[in-house]
Amino acid sequence: MALDTAQGREPTPRVSDEAVDDDGFLRDLWYFGAVASELKPGEQLHRLILGEPVLIGRTHDGEAFAMRDICPHRGIILSTGRMVKKDGETTVECPYHGWRFRKDGSCAAIPSLTADQAEAMDLAKIRVRSYPVHESQGLIWIWFGADPEAAPDLDPPRLDLPEGARVKMVEREVFNCHVDHAVIGLMDPAHIPYIHRQWWWRTEKSVHEKAKKFGPVERGFSMLPHRPSSNSFAYKILGAKPETEIRFQLPGLRTEYIKVGNSFFTGFTAVTPTTADSTTITIVVYWKHPVFEILPNAILRKAITTFVRQDRDAVNAQQKGLAFDPKLMLIHDADVQAKWYYKLKQAWRTHRQSGQPFVNPVKPATLRWRS
Numbered sequence: 001m002a003l004d005t006a007q008g009r010e011p012t013p014r015v016s017d018e019a020v021d022d023d024g025f026l027r028d029l030w031y032f033g034a035v036a037s038e039l040k041p042g043e044q045l046h047r048l049i050l051g052e053p054v055l056i057g058r059t060h061d062g063e064a065f066a067m068r069d070i071c072p073h074r075g076i077i078l079s080t081g082r083m084v085k086k087d088g089e090t091t092v093e094c095p096y097h098g099w100r101f102r103k104d105g106s107c108a109a110i111p112s113l114t115a116d117q118a119e120a121m122d123l124a125k126i127r128v129r130s131y132p133v134h135e136s137q138g139l140i141w142i143w144f145g146a147d148p149e150a151a152p153d154l155d156p157p158r159l160d161l162p163e164g165a166r167v168k169m170v171e172r173e174v175f176n177c178h179v180d181h182a183v184i185g186l187m188d189p190a191h192i193p194y195i196h197r198q199w200w201w202r203t204e205k206s207v208h209e210k211a212k213k214f215g216p217v218e219r220g221f222s223m224l225p226h227r228p229s230s231n232s233f234a235y236k237i238l239g240a241k242p243e244t245e246i247r248f249q250l251p252g253l254r255t256e257y258i259k260v261g262n263s264f265f266t267g268f269t270a271v272t273p274t275t276a277d278s279t280t281i282t283i284v285v286y287w288k289h290p291v292f293e294i295l296p297n298a299i300l301r302k303a304i305t306t307f308v309r310q311d312r313d314a315v316n317a318q319q320k321g322l323a324f325d326p327k328l329m330l331i332h333d334a335d336v337q338a339k340w341y342y343k344l345k346q347a348w349r350t351h352r353q354s355g356q357p358f359v360n361p362v363k364p365a366t367l368r369w370r371s
């Protein structure tokens with residue numbers, strides 16, 4: 001697919017340049033893997049991330065880990081087996097022939113071997129790829145390095161949350177599109193009055209001109225803290241003078257911070273590539289706000305799912321058009337964030353390939369549009 005620009009202020013990278021020779025996914029970054037509470041001690045789950053099958057597990061002692069979810073013996077999905085605690089150590093047991101693997105991916109046991117056969121073999125040489133994992137703020141992060149052996153050289157992402165903030169709600173949706181279209185769809189202000197037209201958010205009449213200040217943040221950009229638009233009922237119920245900031249960071253992490261006095265509401269959205277044409281959107285919400293303490297969770301959940309399904313339906317419909325490989329446009333200020341996204345991706349690639357420091361291509365700017 002070709003992406004081109006008309007009247008844009010900056011040159012636009014073409015999606016095709018990066019999609020032709022690879023999957024268009026960035027490596028050497030921490031990706032969102034799971035919400036910590038989804039994984040109890042001794043449990044494991046299966047995820048497809050960047051086209052790779054991943055087993056995310058938690059030892060009986062509570063430590064999260066991740067490994068390639070394929071048995072090196074005969075290829076069955078490991079997470080269809082169970083986790084076993086033996087001699088104080090948790091291992092993943094393959095359901096087919098019972099081989100067991102430690103959290104670092106090394107083989108701990110092959111039950112079919114006789115004692116002398118096992119003695120003569122160095123089992124630990126048999127390995128499943130393991131992924132570095134970090135858990136904080138109720139989130140499990142997984143490092144996807146271009147070199148599977150290299151240790152992470154970046155700190156895991158950290159949300160700007162008060163100490164002790166807890167995950168209050170999680171919603172997940174799958175979009176049938178490449179991660180780039182999912183990201184762009186979520187950061188695009190011009191679609192809001194059309195795709196999200198509803199009385200409590202935007203109506204056609206509420207559309208007006210806006211000017212928002214942006215600036216660079218680590219591996220991304222921020223719609224800098226501001227009073228949110230007065231054209232939405234949803235913000236009005238939060239009470240006096242809410243202040244909001246929206247940050248986007250590679251690889252596909254969007255965090256919306258709303259502060260009202262001492263209260264806060266933070267919506268974190270992880271846009272994670274599942275495969276080349278499927279993307280998982282996970283929305284994790286944190287809050288401390290009197291309105292949300294009394295508001296039935298079902299109402300907020302309904303609002304979130306309504307929004308994200310509207311986006312999902314839009315990009316899924318878009319795929320039907322993209323199947324014909326049309327030329328696309330990024331137009332003026334409303335599409336500058338999308339252009340930044342492509343530039344950030346390119347800058348990240350250049351940095352990792354050249355070894356030169358990462359240069360954030362985003363410069364402070366005020367963007368103006370109608371929405």
Ligand code: FES
Binds near residue numbers: 071072073075094098
């Ligand atoms: S396929 Fe896993 S132990 Fe044989």
Ligand SMILES: [Fe+2]
Binds near residue numbers: 192195196
């Ligand atoms: Fe949207």
